[in-house]
Amino acid sequence: MVAAGTILWGCKRTRNWSNGWLPKLREDQRTAKAEISILISHVLPEGVETFDVIDGVWVAHPRVIIPIATMLRNTLLEVSTARLINEGQQTKAEMVYQYLTGPRFRQRIEAIVEAFSCMQDDLDKERRAL
Secondary structure, eight states, rough: OOOOOOOOEEOOOOSSOOOHHHHHHHHHHHHHHEEEEEEEEEEEOOTTTSSSEEEEEEEGGGHHHHHHHHHHHHHHHHHHHHHHHHHHHHHHHHHHHHHHHHHHHHHHHHHHHHHHHHHHHHHHHHHOOO
């Protein structure tokens, strides 16, 4: 099984919001090489009721943990699937290119042309004979 991505969770239980938490969580996200970071807090920044993305960090109230986690997990899985499909297409395109530029393809085309030429010659002979 291949990991689709990493979600880094941060949790704060304080009475006041601090904007300093976001840079710290982004730094932790880079260190952990996580695709997504989420800060869960009972106290949210001004203007945020349940959740929002602030400076690349998801900020959410604990009551929406499960829906947010489900949504972000599904998003990571979809992005991972799209990346895998894209990698497969590049590999397939490379394989087709190698086949088309390789000796096997040239030999097959030559065989088809030879067979066609022989059939054409046979048809010409029959026409002359008739």
